[in-house]
Amino acid sequence: MKLLLTGANGFVGQYVQAALPGVPLPAGLDLRAALDAAIAKIQPDTVIHLAAQSFVPASFENPRETFDINFYGTLNLLEALQSNAFKGRMLFVGSGDTYGRVPEADLPVREDHPLRPRNPYAVSKVAAEALCYQWSQTSSFEIVMARPFNHIGPGQSPRFAITDFARQVTEIRLGQHAPLLQVGDIDVTRDFTDVRDVVRAYTLLLEKGRNGGIYNVCSGREHSIRDLLQRLIALAGVEARIERDHARLRPAEQRRMVASFEALHRDTGWQPLIPMEQSLQDLLNDWEKQLQ
Known part of the structure; x- marks a missing residue:
């Protein structure tokens, strides 16, 4: 089975490549460009569509570009597959962010919860998911849709809070930084899944998911950001003062989040399968390698 993987160079894409060696789109080929020739050359049997503009602040700065990549890029891919008589299965990777603000009484959030996107990135993912559902019903191939929640794991960008904390804690442990941790709002909860478990979910969805089916990919566990930070400090064996940096504060309207898988x-x-303690330890080990 030949797998076409978009977004192969991203955080999750690299783990997919390790688990399910796939064929990426040619280097430098933008999803917004004509894809017919590339698809004709690859002739995939299955597709995992990960490529996206996924940084929420950037989506506010340039909503049109975000929509062009996430919606029209997906449409481009679907049309190229169709024109090459693709008959296999595609997994579209959306986002748990599409639910928007979820009342605490509705937690854990399930797939039938209304979608109320609150940023341009989430809007683009709602639109692309709706497009994929339509194609799953009317095209010659099958599409399964995933809504992943927060990821955690080695190799993630320090733009994300837990990875950034692991970097800061490791710098303190190596004597590269004063014992002071700069944080934003850590008194919220989120649902984290190890990236390796996420990739295993994608593999199984490609194989066993229902055509047109939409699936949360999450741990079903609610983790306090403050608690995860304190566990990182304990695992690293350091002592550090926690200080709120106002530059890191973002309005977190969603105080609690947990979803159902x-x-x-x-x-x-x-x-x-991967316990949070292992995810955190692997993050610390990864930063130690990078910073030594």
């Missing part, structure tokens, strides 16, 4: 488990048997 019941549908994913029902259709594929998937459940998260």
Whole structure:
């Protein structure tokens, strides 16, 4: 089975490549460009569509570019697959951010919860997911859709809070930084899944997900950001003062978040296997290698 992987060079894409060696689109080929020739050359049997503009602040700065990449790039890909008589399965990777603000009474959030996107990135993912659902019903190939929540794991960009904390803690442990941790709003909760478990979910969805089916990819566990920071400090064996940096504060309207992976488990048997302690330790080990 030949797998076409978009977004192969991203954080998750690299883990997909390690687990399911796939063929990336040619280097430098933009999803917004004509893709017919590339698809004709690859002739894939399956597709995982990861490529996206996924940084929320950038989506506010340039919503049109975000929509061009995430919606029209997806449409371009679908049309290129169709024109090359693709008959396999595609996994579209959306986002748990599409739910928007979820009342605490509705947690854990399930796939039938209304979508109320609150930023241009989430809007683009809602639109692209709707497009993929339509194509799953009317085209010659099948499409399964994933809504992943927060990821964690080695190799993630320090633009993300837990990875940034792991970097700061490691710098303190190596004597490269004063024992002071700069943080934003850490008194919120989020649902984190190890990236390796996420990739395993994608593999199973490609194989066993229902055509037109939409699946949360999440741990089903609610983690306090403050608690994860304190666990990183304990694992590294350091002492550090925590200081709120106002430059890092973003308005977190969603104080608590946890989702349900019941549908994913029902259709594929998937459940998260990697404990949070291992994810955090692997993050610290990865930063130690990078910073030494």
